[in-house]
Amino acid sequence: MSAKPVKQAQDSAAPNCGRNTGVIFDIKRYATHDGPGIRTTVFFKGCPLACGWCHNPESLVMEPQGVYHRERCIGCGECIRACPQGALALTPGGVVTAAARCRHCGTCARACPAEAREFAGWCESVEHLMKMIEKDVLFYDQSGGGVTFSGGEPLRQPDFLLELLEACGRRAIHRAVDTTGYADTDLLMAVARRTDLFLYDLKLMDPVKHQNYTGVSNRQILDNLQRLARERAVITIRIPLIPGINDDAANIDATGDFVAALPGVRQVDILPYHNSARHKYQKFGVARRLGEIAPPLKEQIDRVARQLARFGLKINIGG
Ligand code: SF4
Ligand code: SF4
Known part of the structure; x- marks a missing residue:
């Protein structure tokens, strides 16, 4: 049975792709930082946010x-x-x-x-992608791994995502979705019914700063996270740690406080900023509106980890 089309229309910015296809920009096999075990990570193109520190500036627009x-x-x-x-x-x-x-x-x-x-970015069909994903089933089974749909924002291509989740489900492949959480709530719940693990990004708790640095409000992101937790979805929180932007004590305290109140959510991954994507901005003509950002020092990362651990959270540094 194929996934029913959902209310939020598939982003039509890639009209040439055809049916049962989506736009992706990378497939990483043997990934070990995008969920448990050995995984295949599929990177969807297109994102509703425009974070000033984005590691994948080529993911921002939907078009290849x-x-x-x-x-x-x-x-x-x-x-x-x-x-x-x-x-x-x-x-x-x-x-x-x-x-x-x-x-x-x-x-x-x-x-x-x-x-x-x-x-x-290129157009990829569900059928062809599943053939690639299935090549490594043995590794998934032996390591407790599976497939991770990341981006960009995978929920920007809802029909494509739902078809893939269902296809993986039919083959008993563990499914993780790495999301910004900025999505229609009904769609997110439809995804949750077909997902084993969410990797859920939390960037900034202050709504004004969130708007300034990512281009969107955090209201829907926080509401969706609370709803997912109430529905008992399995969730790992991911915090990209950006020095001078979200590593201050007030933001970390507010984040710890919020996450600790979510039922069943304890795992937090801190993802320290790195500037390896610098050359991509030039290549794809994307402006670096925050200029150079220095990666966090080990002491800064450890300080944030200690601060979050005080909320009873389990902290992992890196994915
Ligand atoms: S991507 Fe290249 S090969 Fe494919 S249709 Fe366009 S021009 Fe032709
Ligand atoms: S070198 Fe130029 S002509 Fe030859 S394949 Fe590449 S783009 Fe085409």
């Missing part, structure tokens, strides 16, 4: 984003021959793409011997 490096192109025409849509042509200025024909499949990037074409 192509990057063509004219200076690397050797004019071999491999991409043109490989394109199943006949969308490419060689011109004196390099290879040009007929946007109306392109179906964002990424075939041209894979065919290019000079790495002149790159794609962040």
Whole structure:
């Protein structure tokens, strides 16, 4: 039985993908930081937030984003021959793409011997993705692992997500959903009925700061988290630790207080900021509106961990 379409329409920013497909930008096999055991993590494209410290700036918009490096192109025409849509042509200025024909499949990037074409994001079908996920069932079973749907925000592509969750459920594969929590509550509950574990991000408790740094209010995120906890969903809280933004004592106390009051929720992962994504901002033309942020020192991380542990929470540093 396939998942019924939900009220919140699938984001239609990728109209060329077709039915039973979604837009993803990465698949990580043998992941060990996105839930228990060995996992396959699937990264959905598109996010309703725009956190100033985002590690995956290529996840922000739903559309697959192509990057063509004219200076690397050797004019071999491999991409043109490989394109199943006949969308490419060689011109004196390099290879040009007929946007109306392109179906964002990424075939041209894979065919290019000079790495002149790159794609962040491609259309993926439920069927094809399940074949990839199922390759590692043995590892999941032996390690207590499974699959994690992350992003971006996986709930931005609800029909695709629900189909995948149901398909994994039919094969008894453990399912985790890594979410911002910024989603329609009915949709979140529909996801919860098909999910074994939520990795739920909590960034800032102050509503004004949350709005300023992520672009959205935290009201719905907090309400949804309380609702999920009341429904006895299994939840691990994840706090990206961003020095100077959310590591102050007041925010950590407010976070500890809130989480400690959630029924059944005790596990908190602290995810220290790192700046390994710096080059991606340049490549995909995303502005770094907060400028350089220094990663937290060990003493800062330990201080936050101690402060949260005082609320009776179980703290893990890293995923
Ligand atoms: S992404 Fe696919 S359809 Fe688009 S130009 Fe490349 S090969 Fe052709
Ligand atoms: S395959 Fe790569 S190097 Fe060859 S023409 Fe296409 S973009 Fe240029």
